[in-house]
Amino acid sequence: MLVYSVRRLLLVIPILLAASMFVFLLVDLSGDPIAELIFQAEATGEPLSQEAIEGLEKRLYYDRSIPERYWLWLTGLGPNNGDIGLLQGKFGPTVRGTAFDIGGEISSRLWTTLRLVGFATILSIVLGIITGVISAIRQYSKLDHTITFFGFLALSMPVFWFGVLIKEVGITINNLLGFRLFATVGSQSTVREGFTAWDTFVDIMGHLALPTITLSLLGYAVFSRFQRASMLEVLNSDYIRLARAKGLRNRVVMRKHALRTALIPVLTLVTLSIAGSVDGAVLTETVFQWQGLGRYFVDRLKDADTFAVMGFLMLSGTMVVIANLVADLLYAVLDPRIRYD
């Protein structure tokens, strides 16, 4: 087990290295921040001078070849302005000037997005497992058909459209109650003077509720369908029949024999759902005007701010890789049928 864990941990390094190369090539080849800046300057009516362009190229390291730039972006080794080098925790320069620091911006927004993604993932897993199991136990009943239909509906729902819809529902509920239960703009109130710890908590939760529901929709659909299939497979297996034949009570069979086994395969999905949640967070944050990483990514993308875009992609990629790692290690612990020696 220890050998396996170490081996699995070491495997992360080449994956992340390859991913960094992939992300760099993709973003670097598809976008040119210098051309974008020249274009923007021309649009304002004041074209950039030749010196200004050269200065920009130097500051953004676009005076170097692509391999050189990749090496510099990854390691920060070689002559530079001390603002680049992913391995040293520096994300590189931004097109907006030297006053802005991508690393600082990303880390200040990271918690906002993690909060959203984390809560939404937990909500979708819990709801998905419960409804999936109920669906499987009552297979082909009216309840099962209803749950399955809602699963399909959730699977086919455009996240952003549902977000706007539920935002209006939230406002309507607020108006009915006469006080603000759900906040619909931002991740926190802008004015927080005189807030106690409890007030801050309530404030954050009020802001979190609607976006979490929006984001958990897609994950819920996938989890509940998968859990239903997994539970059905277990329920049709021989050892469940044996457990029943022994005369065990239905509740015991379900809880101790069926559910435990049926939960394991769902673990693999958690990884996939993290990647999906980051995608969804980009849309959800736009709808609810959160200043999170997803919104940051879209804004930076529109400026062709390559280093910021690559930083976001690498960060979310790392999140997925870590989730993958945790899932694999948990697998080894949870599933006694898997031996790694």
Place this chain on the structure above:
Amino acid sequence: MTDTTTPLDQDGRPPLPDAEAITTKERSQLQLVTRRFFRHKLAVGSLFVLLLVFAFAFIGPELWKWDHTLHREIPPSQPPSLAHPFGTTSAGHDVMGMVMRGTQQSLKVALTVSLMTAAIAALVGSIAGLLGRWIDGALMRLVDIILVVPPLALVAAVAGNVRGGSTWYAVALILGFFTWPVYSRIIRGMVLSLREQEFIEAARAMGASNVRIILRHLLPNTTGQLIVTATIVAATAILAEAGLSFLQLGIQPPDTSLGLQVQNAMSAMKTRPWLFYPPGIMILIIALTINFIGDGLRDALDPRQTMVRR
């Protein structure tokens, strides 16, 4: 079980003398699949609705007098009426004309992406599965790497950099380029088990080349999975394209798409709901019907997956 020379019927008695009386009509694979598909009521209903949507998107613009562009003679901000069934925008667009155009774009993107994904997944999956060794290793590592980064963000990063506005085929090509990895893994898994079977060995013994084995023996055996894949991908592509357009990273004005229309109608949801609901509901209907059809196809093409017969 060995083949007996004189087949016995269900009760173990020798067959009836009149053999003609018990032979059933022979059915082809396609007939079997169609029969099973038509048993799935929700899928058949969805197919009907989807055909209506196709007619709305592709025949509709020919019959309807307004297209998606701006017209001076259209009165601004009108609620739905006979002249404009879905109402009009504040600038003077006919919303039904816009929704027709947007639906058309969505369907074109979905079809392109699903064909592209199925083709690439089939190719990569069968090559990796059949050839094995370092080719398999290299292709599957590539898949691993692409899967590390969240797909929509990846697509957005490329699409956002296409300057001067991306058209529907640019969006479709970019989407198609990043959706195949998961599905190529599935096809590879199937090929891995297929290639160990006798008929592949027989083909090899008769001197068939790898290309022939892939095209004539492996791919026909994965058709079911490929059709299901193409359907699922079509649904996700619709949602992804709408999401991209919503972020204003997809299809650009003056052209229109359903996602873009939702984006523009976001603030007007309370005051002019006719701008907000039609494009959103259209996305939902397309994705929902495609998903139901996919479910029906899965049941029809692979009856083993349904554990209890309905």
